[in-house]
Amino acid sequence: MVNLKVKLHNLEFKNPVTLASGTCGFAREIAEFYDPGLLGGHFLKGTTLKNRDGNAYPRMAETPSGMLNAVGLQNKGIDYFIDNIYPEIKDYDTQLIINVNGSTVEDYIALTEKVNELDNIQAIELNISCPNVKEGGMAFGVTCPGAEMVTREVRKVYNKTMIVKLSPNVTDITEIAKAVEGQGADSVSLVNTFLAMAIDAESRTPKLSTITGGLSGPAIKPIALRMVWQVANAVKIPVVGIGGIMNAADAIEFMLAGASVIQVGTAIFTDPMIPLKIVEGIEDYMKRHNMQSVNEIIGGLQL
Amino acid sequence: MSKKFVTDFTVVENKKLNSTNFLIKIKSDLILPEIKPGQFVNVEIKDASEIFLRRPFSIFEVDYKANTLSMIIKILGRGSKKLTQIEAGDSISLVYPLGKSFTYPKKNDRILLIGGGSGVAPMLFLAKESGLPIENVDILLGARTSEDHVDVHEYSNYANLHYASEDGSIGEKGFVTQHSVFTTNLKAYNKIYACGPDGMMRAIAKEAKTAEVFCEVSLENLMACGFGVCLCCIEPTNQGNQCVCTDGPVFNINELKW
Ligand SMILES: Cc1cc2nc3c(=O)[nH]c(=O)nc-3n(C[C@H](O)[C@H](O)[C@H](O)COP(=O)(O)OP(=O)(O)OC[C@H]3O[C@@H](n4cnc5c(N)ncnc54)[C@H](O)[C@@H]3O)c2cc1C
Ligand SMILES: Cc1cc2nc3c(=O)[nH]c(=O)nc-3n(C[C@H](O)[C@H](O)[C@H](O)COP(=O)(O)O)c2cc1C
Ligand code: FES
Numbered sequence: 016m017v018n019l020k021v022k023l024h025n026l027e028f029k030n031p032v033t034l035a036s037g038t039c040g041f042a043r044e045i046a047e048f049y050d051p052g053l054l055g056g057h058f059l060k061g062t063t064l065k066n067r068d069g070n071a072y073p074r075m076a077e078t079p080s081g082m083l084n085a086v087g088l089q090n091k092g093i094d095y096f097i098d099n100i101y102p103e104i105k106d107y108d109t110q111l112i113i114n115v116n117g118s119t120v121e122d123y124i125a126l127t128e129k130v131n132e133l134d135n136i137q138a139i140e141l142n143i144s145c146p147n148v149k150e151g152g153m154a155f156g157v158t159c160p161g162a163e164m165v166t167r168e169v170r171k172v173y174n175k176t177m178i179v180k181l182s183p184n185v186t187d188i189t190e191i192a193k194a195v196e197g198q199g200a201d202s203v204s205l206v207n208t209f210l211a212m213a214i215d216a217e218s219r220t221p222k223l224s225t226i227t228g229g230l231s232g233p234a235i236k237p238i239a240l241r242m243v244w245q246v247a248n249a250v251k252i253p254v255v256g257i258g259g260i261m262n263a264a265d266a267i268e269f270m271l272a273g274a275s276v277i278q279v280g281t282a283i284f285t286d287p288m289i290p291l292k293i294v295e296g297i298e299d300y301m302k303r304h305n306m307q308s309v310n311e312i313i314g315g316l317q318l
Numbered sequence: 319m320s321k322k323f324v325t326d327f328t329v330v331e332n333k334k335l336n337s338t339n340f341l342i343k344i345k346s347d348l349i350l351p352e353i354k355p356g357q358f359v360n361v362e363i364k365d366a367s368e369i370f371l372r373r374p375f376s377i378f379e380v381d382y383k384a385n386t387l388s389m390i391i392k393i394l395g396r397g398s399k400k401l402t403q404i405e406a407g408d409s410i411s412l413v414y415p416l417g418k419s420f421t422y423p424k425k426n427d428r429i430l431l432i433g434g435g436s437g438v439a440p441m442l443f444l445a446k447e448s449g450l451p452i453e454n455v456d457i458l459l460g461a462r463t464s465e466d467h468v469d470v471h472e473y474s475n476y477a478n479l480h481y482a483s484e485d486g487s488i489g490e491k492g493f494v495t496q497h498s499v500f501t502t503n504l505k506a507y508n509k510i511y512a513c514g515p516d517g518m519m520r521a522i523a524k525e526a527k528t529a530e531v532f533c534e535v536s537l538e539n540l541m542a543c544g545f546g547v548c549l550c551c552i553e554p555t556n557q558g559n560q561c562v563c564t565d566g567p568v569f570n571i572n573e574l575k576w
Contacts, residue, residue, distance in 0.1 A: 037547075037548070038543075038547055038548065039547055040546055043319070044564075045547075046319065047319055047545065060549075066558075069559060072552055072553070073540055073550075074550045075540055075541075075548070075550035077369070077370055078370070079368060081370060082371065082542060084542070084548065086549045232370060233370075281542075284372075284542045284547075284548060285362070285371060286362070286411070
């Protein structure tokens with residue numbers, strides 16, 4: 016038996032395969048296909064302090080090897096989550112991680128304080144990288160002082176595992192990673208979507224209601240992989256790798272580049288079973304390479 | 319919680335129905351789950367370089383004995399065009415069954431089912447499943463010309479068939495909302511159901527509202543996942559933005575902001 020267990024700071028994952036925020040709902044949608052407990056973790060849909068309707072339709076456009084989205088953090092707010100969703104999902108045998116979003120530092124703090132009370136949620140993913148919300152999110156994530164401030168203030172009120180999700184829409188992602196590490200982040204996850212655009216030439220109109228949106232899927236994988244490798248080499252805290260992962264080979268590449276845990280995002284839209292196939296594929300790979308622990312893959316890139 | 323599946327089906331037949339529509343019948347090795355009219359499947363399009371996401375199609379017919387189901391597909395863009403090429407014996411992957419069904423009519427209800435283009439699929443499925451006697455079920459089918467009409471004569475076993483075409487080449491000339499079945503006495507129906515182009519459904523909804531008749535429509539918003547996680551397919555409703563793929567695709571018109 017190979018050992019698939021990995022640790023991210025204090026957080027133990029039964030395997031390194033998790034689902035990305037905004038692509039697995041609140042895990043109960045996954046439960047309609049299979050037991051969410053088969054996966055290491057679920058990064059739940061981006062949650063804000065208050066209800067958000069999100070952006071107008073159309074919110075998506077298919078692009079070569081990927082898609083654009085402009086959902087804009089539609090969610091019913093943290094109180095609704097606590098009262099109506101949390102009780103239903105809290106006993107899933109998988110790490111449930113809340114993706115925390117705000118437009119002001121006060122929002123992030125108020126939200127985090129509520130999440131802190133939830134016994135079965137041992138970590139947050141601080142999203143400072145959503146490209147689809149005008150008021151903030153990414154505004155914090157694209158400058159070192161902004162990223163430092165949110166991380167520092169949330170750190171003061173949150174004592175479980177804090178993962179900060181980074182935006183790729185920056186000149187040097189390692190600078191932001193080092194900045195949040197300096198303020199007490201336990202881990203960084205990357206990348207969020209790339210700011211992008213699609214136009215319908217026939218109607219001469221943008222395909223998204225918001226004109227621009229976030230690009231995800233295999234189209235971004237090589238860039239995401241490069242960023243994960245750079246960040247893993249720049250910080251000491253563990254890294255969560257995200258971006259266009261479609262199969263076990265992709266997942267292993269991110270782990271070789273230094274990711275301890277990986278998130279599967281858009282891939283699940285094309286086939287909800289992909290995450291399970293990735294778990295199996297990693298096991299296979301370890302057997303073929305005579306590895307006992309999945310930790311032997313992490314950062315194992317040979318130069 | 320409704321159980322959903324990702325299943326490889328085998329194509330039984332791929333039949334051209336007319337210049338714009340074709341029918342794909344597929345078979346599973348596994349026992350089919352219960353499937354109701356209005357529900358849909360999300361189909362993988364293989365070996366098409368520009369296509370990344372699945373394509374959603376309504377379920378047209380289910381045969382639990384033969385383990386088959388079929389879809390009526392309109393040739394629109396790259397994905398539907400690619401599907402015209404699949405052949406008997408080919409494998410095709412489905413995520414299904416998705417979405418909620420129409421509200422079933424009550425015993426003794428009189429119902430009007432209106433289908434435009436490939437929107438006929440769920441209407442015929444509902445007519446068959448309604449369990450009502452023929453005289454209680456009117457189906458009104460609209461298309462541009464007789465060439466675009468799907469031949470559904472076997473459905474005369476379940477309903478009275480009426481046709482509208484824009485050029486008058488079959489049935490009455492004009493849109494479905496100009497057809498005598500629609501204009502004569504809408505209040506005579508207990509329920510109206512519609513599936514088709516947005517403009518058609520909005521026009522029907524307007525009249526149904528005025529006549530104060532129960533009316534459900536099936537929406538076809540753009541989708542990425544089809545099972546409620548991406549929040550891309552939303553429609554504004556009285557309950558806020560709802561997902562067409564999980565809260566719909568069938569909506570009561572009084573819930574919509576039309
Ligand atoms: C719940 C549901 C049930 C459906 N049932 C059926 C059915 O039974 N039969 C059937 O033929 N079709 C049905 N559709 C529509 C079908 O999904 C689209 O026609 C198909 O996805 C088009 O794919 P394509 O690759 O051929 O076109 P693409 O190449 O993707 O698109 C061609 C053009 O059409 C536009 N377009 C594509 N899909 C839509 C849409 N849904 N709404 C508005 N514009 C669109 C695109 O923006 C583009 O401009 C259904 C859709 C939904 C959501
Ligand atoms: C439809 C959609 C919604 C998303 N919503 C969120 C969100 O709420 N919070 C967040 O941090 N990231 C969100 N993301 C970004 C993903 O979590 C992920 O970082 C990104 O899609 C890249 O990974 P992928 O290429 O594997 O999808 C969303 C992505 C998509 C496609
Ligand atoms: S298509 Fe993803 S939520 Fe409806």
